[in-house]
Amino acid sequence: MKKKTIPLAITFLTGVIIVVTFFIPHPPFGRLQEDALVWYSVIFGFTMLLGVDSLVRFHATKLRRREKGSWFSTIFFLGLLLSFVTGLISELRFGDAFKVQSSFMYFYNYVLIPLQSTMFALLAFFIASASYRAFRARNLEATLLLITAVIVMLGRVPAGYMLWHKLPPITSWILNVLQLGPMRGIMIGIALGTVAMSLRLILGIERTYLS
């Protein structure tokens, strides 16, 4: 019984305090909010450690079981070790790991940046291939989507202006009028959903997070 009652009470109190202090930022509530935010920052910091711990355990298990593709886990450990060692050496040598001449920054600039940029850049190729396959005028709705996509795709780049100078204003109209109404509806819907879910959590109706 206590196993669930105590967390529910903590959730209720924290939720109510945060809501009240947001609308009444004056003493004593303002102070309470400040304290809650400090706790939040501390807990947030620890979640990063938790993340590292979880990743290390996950990959260590994969390596131990010699699962398929476990060499990716070896690369993970190498990356982790390399960034930790270069970071430590740079900190000790330069007093700041972010100094341009440090080994950590060399690792960051010539390994991490190209790898991350490559991963993101691959999107362009997949989007091109997916657009070619998906944008087919199969029915009225698909045709409307196709026409809108082509206009926006061309209107958002200088080549569109070169083709027809009215494409950029038409694109702006699509983005600011046609797109904005439904987008607002979605955002308001999400916000209302968040409020409803928060209330369910605060009032103890939603308890799945305890299991």
Next chain:
Amino acid sequence: MSIWERLGKIDRRIIFLIIGIVVLIPIIFGLKMSVQISPAVQSAYNAINDLKPGSAVMISIDYDAASMPELQPMLIAILRHCFDKNLKVILIDFWPLGLPIGTQGLEQVAKEYKKKYGIDYVNLGYRPGDIAVMLRMGLEIRNVFYGDISGTPLDSLPMMDNIHNYDDIAVVVGLEAGSMGDYWVQYVNARFKQKLILGVTAVMAANAYPYVQSGQIEGLIGGLKGAAEYERLVHHPGFAHVGMASQSWAHVAIVIFIILGNIGFFVERRKGKRL
């Protein structure tokens, strides 16, 4: 299979190859394309341009290397604008892997304009805590950032003498590749009435447009095109202009592929009806 039917079944490797070529050629030859200024970027530019010299601009680096090609040119262009107008720049970071990128950009432009650290600009570094950090800065920046990126106490930096919270910051510029932009609007603009400008990746721009029309943000710089527009406004065409040529021709290539795909689709459908 006729040639028309084949148009509907182009091998994806051919698509990849053509996209690769149209992206690479402008980059290799440094081809640049002129861009038209959109109202959202013009508003962002005006919001900074109208500030008095000496006003403080806070720039939040909320991206990492994955979004660097889109957002870094924005950072460089905005920094050039700020230093050209003799504005004070405060750099903060909410993405741990974004800090080195932001620092490099700041140092590069500060050197270009011969600006001095602690007097013209300050780098506060990274702090975990997202919303908590944003809200606490509303009371006192020193409550969150006890020192700058090197640990130097903020009180020993002349520029920070009269800067304590959002009341002392003219504009916050959020360069976003995630959800931090929404937090800036929902918590900092809504609560502290802080003027905001958002620079976001192209895929996020559609989500950020409602904030422009509602007046919650002063301006929006969307994707590489937004960066190229800002570069044009500060009369310093750079990487975004080169990237714009690549993006431009890649979009044209995709549209051509879509047209070819539909030709193949219609031919196949007509043939199916006949049979």
